[in-house]
Amino acid sequence: MFEFFRNLDRRWIFLMMFLCVAVPIFVIGKYKTTFPEKPLVLATNVFNEIDNLPDGSKVLLAFDYDPGSEGELGPMATAFTLHCIKKHHKMYFIALWPLGRQMIDNAVNRIIKADFPHLRYGEDYVNLGFKAGNEGVIKVIVTDLRKLYTTDSRGTATDEIPMMQGIENIQQMDLVINVSAGYPGTKEWVQYAVTPFPDRIRLVAGCTGVQAPLLYPYIPQQLPGLLAAIKGASEYESLVMAKYGGENISGKYLEAQRRMGPQLVAHLLMIFLIIAGNVIYFVERRRGVRQ
Template sequence: MSIDRRVIFLFVGAALIVPLFLDIEQKIEITPEVQTLYDAFMELPPGSKVLMTFDYDPPSAPELQPQAITALRLCFDRNLKVIIIGLWPMGPMQANLALETIFIEKKYLDREPIYGVDYVNLGYSPGNELVIQRMGSSIPSTFPRDFRGTPIEEIPLMQGIVNFSNLDFILNLSAGYPGTVEWVQFAVDRFHATMGACNTAVQAPLVYPYVHTGQLTGLSGGMKGAAEFEVLTGFTGKGTKFMLSQSFAHIIVVLFIIIGNIAYFVTRGREKEKIG
């Protein structure tokens, strides 16, 4: 007995796509690391300045973009001021895509956050961890202009910001190098910044120790972390929907494994009967 692999692909594809259009509630357990990250945001008073560093590109967006959108929503809803940078060339563009997704929502149509006052995108700066070191001394000299080319001294949000000591929290969204490890080594260990992180599922196990040592204030890892973050903030987004699709796909795969094993033993039994 054999099943055409195209049939398996069809079922798995359907399991991934169909749940995206269904309104099904899935119980998502909240891990302590994500809870700690959420609590860190909630403890910031309105007007606090949050540096969000987008250190990933489009291939990692399915895992990290939902986390970025949730974090930005949370900041805007709590009147936290957001400063965006990227150590990856495509990072600031991913930030702009996340902002576009948020600003088309109904509640932001009447009162969209003001660029330069509520948030700013300083763009990409080459140099990997050297950028973090330079920011520890002077953020204006590291990013003299924003993503649009506006001199930093003309941006209201950047007034009075010299280095990490003028920031209340850092959130690093990372898919690899440079990313969370480098931010911990320099921004946290050297300049004593307070920082949380959102990582891909592959990278998260490498940075969990930083949470346990207190160097990171919370961590959201992969699609599951994105779903947990959404549940805590009350924003139902792609993280929750993708987790549902992933669960359905896992069920289909397990069912085919069971069917395959049953078919194997049935066929084996018949062959023994023929031999006997």
């Protein structure tokens, strides 16, 4: 047994990881169960920031991610969109990543058009699309949105869009929500939007696991709430569902909680592998000392 683990081929590890992810996906998919979630303070803060806004507030949703991180960020983007819909907020979608526009289209098609067809484009939500320039875009739109966004993603002039009437810059937004997979992302929104206008722009965000440690220094003053990876998304999703879910919740609104299953088993495998690797290391070292 010891020799087997000592010379363990990496393909066995790959197989174990595959099973640890695939089996929970299958079981959760079949039995429609999720693990109980206990929302912590950061997810609760995100929920409260959105929930405490008066109905019909203006919310800017910046989807700065692409299909590579959809698995981690897609569920929180879904939950953000659903929460805004339930609160009747006006949603202004933008993207600083080239493929962010497709992420917005996904949210619009899967949630708004599929489940809330009564919401009208241009009156309840608008997709302003992608603009090149990274933090340069943020720097301009904090003072003059129309300088860059002369049209929406469909090519309609912003002057002709009802919900764009009177919107000059993003300081007029009641809240900015950013879903971030890296650069440009939450860090740039904090540095170029919140920091110059701390009293006018409020920001909450959701980000990938590797990004979260880098964003903690901005909490709580510049960033009152943060959803870190699928765990944060799961906590936030459970809060949204507890208040607005009702009965017979569609599976797409429980995606974050469902993905916690594979994550749990994969994390346990990682712990097992680290312990096994260390046991082998210490046994070998002991044998080496004896020799």
